[in-house]
Amino acid sequence: MKKPCSKYSSEDINRFVDNELPRDRYHELARHLHHCSDCSLLIEQYESISIVFSDHADQQKLKIDPARLKQRFDRILQNSQKKSLKNAFGFFGRNIYLKLASITAILMISLFTFQGGLFDPAGPSAIVKSVDTEFASVMIIETQKEKHTIIWFSET
């Protein structure tokens, strides 16, 4: 590598190329370049790196395929629509109170159904006939819903 003269370091040249030297030092080096070929050459070399690298990247003429990108955008939109529908209606959306109320209602309905007290008709089944003697009592009962006959016997 071409070395700069003893007055300036390659680090100074580096910062000069990027316009990052303090103002007075920058102008001092700029004046120095008029008569220092070593520093001038190093600056030229440093600058050429950026130019060649940048040109090389430009020459690639890269371009995104708009159809492919649109496809990906559309897919995201579809997914987000599905997601929002799921959020809106999936187990009554995001409302936690509604969810809790639903669970409570389901539990209560199950409990009453299991006990047979919520929808079944209230009150005893119908007594069709009842006979009481000294030794025993017999009762013929008919259930209200299914019309089953139950004979109930009891010794007195």
Added chain:
Amino acid sequence: MNKSETSAYIDEPDLVERLKKGQQWAFNVLVNKYQSRLLKVAYGITLDREDSLEVVQDVFVSVFKNIQNFRQDASLATWLRKITINHCLNWKRKWKRRFKWSHDSIESENDKNLFRENTKSNDPARLYEGKLFEENIMRAIKTLPEKTRLVLVLNAFEGLSYEEIAKTLNIKKGTVSSRLHIARKNLINSLDMND
């Protein structure tokens, strides 16, 4: 005035507002406006045509998904640049894990383009010299550590100051200066070795 005509006059806050509303047209404007710049940065980091195309496509998809998070503290270009850098670094790490990154893409794919720039000159000796110089520079750039090349890309392609680079990469200004210095010194040294 049609939409493609108006896109030239749309200012950034308006564009961001439209993007946040999810207008597809605004995304087309965004892609047209920034793709070449981002592709160049991505290429500088990955040094691979296909990878840079994939990365920048991912960047736009990510912007499409996360535009609501853009707080406009910095410009859209700065935000996009940062996303591109992150995607490039993640992309590279991903492929490194899969042992793909060692492939040499410069000679194969890019040699086709090496002479393109020099078509301005008809002198075969100068053409050859230019091609050789570019080839050597690119080969040497490929050997630079990722962190060093990243700083060079932001300096050479984006023209960022040391302070801007430091802010973008979350490093000290002095680190930027020394990385650039090391990059240039190493590149010139490797050219000397090739002479």
